[in-house]
Amino acid sequence: MTIETADESLSSAPEAPASHALWVAVATPAHSSVSEPLSYLSPAPLPPGTLVRVPLGRREVLGVVWDSPAGNEPSLPHGVQARSVLGVLEGIPPLNESWRRLTSFTARYYQRALGEVALAALPPQLRDLTPEQMARRIKRKAKADKDGALGPEAASALPPIQLSEEQQQATRQIASEPGPFLLYGSTGSGKTEVYLHSVQQVLAANPQAQALVMVPEINLTPQLEERFLERFAPIYGESAVVSMHSGMTNPQRLKSWTAAHMGEARIVLGTRMAVFASMPGLALIVVDEEHDASYKQQEGARYSARDLAVWRAREQNAKVILGSATPSLESWHASRPPSAEDPQGGRYLRLNMPSRIGAAELPRVRLVDMSQQPRGAVFSPPLLRAITERVERGEQCLVLLNRRGFAPVLHCKDCGWKSDCPHCSAHQVFHKIDRTLRCHHCGFTQRVPHACPSCGNVDISPMGRGTEQLEEQLAALLRNVITPERRAARVARIDADTTKNKGALEEQLAAVHSGEVDVLVGTQMVAKGHDFRRITLVAAVQPDGALFSSDFRAPERLFALLMQAAGRAGRDAHYIAAQGGNPPEMWIQTWHAEHSLYAALRRHDYPRFASEQLQERTDAGMPPFAYQALVRADARTQEAAQAFLNAVSEAARERQLPGIEHVFLFPPVPMAVQRVANVERAQMLIESTNRSALQHFLAAWQEVLHAARSDHKAVIRWLVDVDPQAI
Numbered sequence: 001m002t003i004e005t006a007d008e009s010l011s012s013a014p015e016a017p018a019s020h021a022l023w024v025a026v027a028t029p030a031h032s033s034v035s036e037p038l039s040y041l042s043p044a045p046l047p048p049g050t051l052v053r054v055p056l057g058r059r060e061v062l063g064v065v066w067d068s069p070a071g072n073e074p075s076l077p078h079g080v081q082a083r084s085v086l087g088v089l090e091g092i093p094p095l096n097e098s099w100r101r102l103t104s105f106t107a108r109y110y111q112r113a114l115g116e117v118a119l120a121a122l123p124p125q126l127r128d129l130t131p132e133q134m135a136r137r138i139k140r141k142a143k144a145d146k147d148g149a150l151g152p153e154a155a156s157a158l159p160p161i162q163l164s165e166e167q168q169q170a171t172r173q174i175a176s177e178p179g180p181f182l183l184y185g186s187t188g189s190g191k192t193e194v195y196l197h198s199v200q201q202v203l204a205a206n207p208q209a210q211a212l213v214m215v216p217e218i219n220l221t222p223q224l225e226e227r228f229l230e231r232f233a234p235i236y237g238e239s240a241v242v243s244m245h246s247g248m249t250n251p252q253r254l255k256s257w258t259a260a261h262m263g264e265a266r267i268v269l270g271t272r273m274a275v276f277a278s279m280p281g282l283a284l285i286v287v288d289e290e291h292d293a294s295y296k297q298q299e300g301a302r303y304s305a306r307d308l309a310v311w312r313a314r315e316q317n318a319k320v321i322l323g324s325a326t327p328s329l330e331s332w333h334a335s336r337p338p339s340a341e342d343p344q345g346g347r348y349l350r351l352n353m354p355s356r357i358g359a360a361e362l363p364r365v366r367l368v369d370m371s372q373q374p375r376g377a378v379f380s381p382p383l384l385r386a387i388t389e390r391v392e393r394g395e396q397c398l399v400l401l402n403r404r405g406f407a408p409v410l411h412c413k414d415c416g417w418k419s420d421c422p423h424c425s426a427h428q429v430f431h432k433i434d435r436t437l438r439c440h441h442c443g444f445t446q447r448v449p450h451a452c453p454s455c456g457n458v459d460i461s462p463m464g465r466g467t468e469q470l471e472e473q474l475a476a477l478l479r480n481v482i483t484p485e486r487r488a489a490r491v492a493r494i495d496a497d498t499t500k501n502k503g504a505l506e507e508q509l510a511a512v513h514s515g516e517v518d519v520l521v522g523t524q525m526v527a528k529g530h531d532f533r534r535i536t537l538v539a540a541v542q543p544d545g546a547l548f549s550s551d552f553r554a555p556e557r558l559f560a561l562l563m564q565a566a567g568r569a570g571r572d573a574h575y576i577a578a579q580g581g582n583p584p585e586m587w588i589q590t591w592h593a594e595h596s597l598y599a600a601l602r603r604h605d606y607p608r609f610a611s612e613q614l615q616e617r618t619d620a621g622m623p624p625f626a627y628q629a630l631v632r633a634d635a636r637t638q639e640a641a642q643a644f645l646n647a648v649s650e651a652a653r654e655r656q657l658p659g660i661e662h663v664f665l666f667p668p669v670p671m672a673v674q675r676v677a678n679v680e681r682a683q684m685l686i687e688s689t690n691r692s693a694l695q696h697f698l699a700a701w702q703e704v705l706h707a708a709r710s711d712h713k714a715v716i717r718w719l720v721d722v723d724p725q726a727i
C-alpha cells in the first residue's frame, strides 16, 4: 500500500481566510454538558473522519472531523466566535463512515459524549504527536515496509490440520450462513481451531479482508498471538498480525492501530478495546469466551465489547462468532432454536461442538459434602488423598480459590476488633508475605499491628482464607509427598499479587508447563483459557459464596467459572492414556451438595442450568427478558447521594420524560460496598421490557441529571451504566 505523505502537513496557512465551517469531535472535560461535536473553521473543506488539531480552551487537542447532522450547519451560541483548525494529520486517511457510526452509536447507547468515546477509541499517542511527527513516522514506516515486504513466493502455508467432524460442520455453517453465530463448544473441543479456519477462509476470499479476534483477558493474548502467527505469518507475513491491549506501550499501540487502519494488518487480536479498531476491510469478528464479564468496560463509557461486536458486524456486513462453553444467558437465549411455540427461534445461529478433541474426556465432577468432613478442615481428607496420588504419579493439580491474600480479615477474639479499612466499608485483607493489611478497594496499606489497636491483646488472628494461606497449608500437607522424579512436591501460586511485574505471569505459567510445579494454587486468573497439558485434577475448595449473592448473575458467573476451571483438566487424551488412563477430575467442596447448580455441573449440563436460570429470569422479569440501567451517585454522605437520585427520579416523573410510561424506577439503595476511599455510593436501578423506550428515556434524562448537579453540591460524580453486569 502506498501512503501519500505531505511535506507541508500543517495545512492552515495563516494568511488564507478560514472559511469552511466544520463539526469536530473533541474530548470535552467529563461532566461538561457538551456532548456534541464543536464547530471550527478551516481554510479548505475536510472530509468527515479527518484527524485534526484544534484549539480547545487554552489547549491544543486532537479532534475528528464529524458529519454534520442532517441539514444542520455548524453554528455557535450567540456571541461565540468559531476558532480555526490548527493542523491536519495528513498522512492518515480519514476514519471511515462505519467507524464513525460505531463510535456515535456507542456514545448514544451508553449515554456518553461523542467526543469522549471517539477520542478514547484512538491510540493515546495520536493525541500527543504533532502532524509533522506523525508524517515522519508514516514515511519511515512506508520505507521499512517496502524494504521488508514478503513476496508471494515467501508464502508457504503449514500443512492444514485435519478438522474433527464437529469442527468441519461448524466452519461450513459459518462460511455459508449469515450469522451471528454462537459457537457453543466444550472446553477443549477445538473452538480456537474453528476461529483459525474461519479467519483463513475470509482472508483468502478477499485480499482486503480483515479479521478481529477478541479474548477477555490480556494474559490470554500471548498464547493467542502465538497460534495466529504460527498459522498466518507464513502466508501473509509477520506484520499481518497485530495485537491491541492495554499492556502494550503507547508506541506499540499506535503502530498496531495504524497498521489496522491502513489495512496492512489482516488480523487484529485484542481485548475489549480492540472492538473500536479502525478496520476498513473488517469481514469477521470473533469474540472468544463471550460470556466473560471483562468484555464490559467498568469506567468512562461502560460499553460491552461483545454487544458492540454484534452491532458492528451487522453494520459493516461482517460475520461474527461468539464462542463459549458456557455462553451468557443473553446469547444462549438469543440462539434458541426454532420450536413449535417459537417458530422464529432466536436471532443467532447456535453451532454445537460437544466433544473434546482426540477423544479426551471431560473431567468427572466430584462433590465433597463438607458437613460430613472433620470440622475446620480446609482440604477434606478425600481431596487431599486424591491430590497426593496425582502428584505421586507425576500429574499436576490446580486448586482454585477466588480470593487473594492470606486471610480476608484479622480479628481480636477479646474485644471483637476487625481489620476494617478506615476509608471503606470493607475489611483490610491480611497479606502475610509482607505483613501488611491491604484494602482491595482503595489500596490503603498498613503494617500489621503487633497488638489489637482497640484493647491491646497481642493475640490477633486471621479469619477465613485466601490463596496465600492455601499455598502455605498445602505445602505443609504435601511436604512428605515424593514425585516420580524423586523430589519433594512443589506448590506454587498465581494470582494478581504474584504477577504484578511485567513478564511475571508468563514466567510462572512457563514453570507450570515445563513441569516444575506439581500443584498450582490460583484465582480465576488461571482458570480461564490456558491449554495446560498435564493437569488432571482441578479443585474448587470454597465456591459456595456465590450461591447466595444478592447479584442475580452470581450463579451464572459461578457456573461458568467452575466449568472453565474443570476445562483445565485432562485436555490431552494421549497424556491421560500414557498415565494409565485415570480419568481427570474436578473436585468441589461444598456445604450445599444438593444445590441444583452443582447437580447440573456434575453432568456438564450447561443447557439444563441455563434453562433453569432462564425460567427464573422470566418469572422475575430480569434480563434477557428485561433491560436495565443503573444510575450511580457518589457523595460525601449517603444521604446526599440518595437525595440526588431521588431528585432526578422525581423530576423524570414530573416532566413525563419520553418513554417513562414503559420504565420502572426503583428507589435508590446504598451500593454493596457502600463507602470506598471515603466516598459514599448509592445506586438506582431502572428497568424496562422495552429496550428502545429505555433508550429514549435515558437520553431525555441526561439533561435532568446534568442540571440536578448544581442543586446537589455534595455530589462528587454520577454515572449511568447501561446493561450493567453487576448489580
Ligand code: ADP
Binding pocket: 161, 162, 163, 164, 167, 185, 186, 187, 188, 189, 190, 191, 192, 193, 357, 531
Ligand atoms: P477450546 O478453545 O475449545 O478450549 P482449543 O482450540 O484450544 O480448544 O483446542 C484444544 C487442543 O486441541 C489444542 O491443543 C489444539 O491444538 C488441539 N486441536 C484442536 N483441533 C484439533 C484437530 N482438529 N486435530 C488435532 N488437534 C486439535
Ligand code: ZN
Binding pocket: 412, 413, 414, 415, 416, 417, 452, 453, 454, 455, 456, 457
Ligand atoms: Zn481487642
Ligand code: ZN
Binding pocket: 421, 422, 423, 424, 426, 439, 440, 441, 442, 443, 444, 676, 677
Ligand atoms: Zn479502603
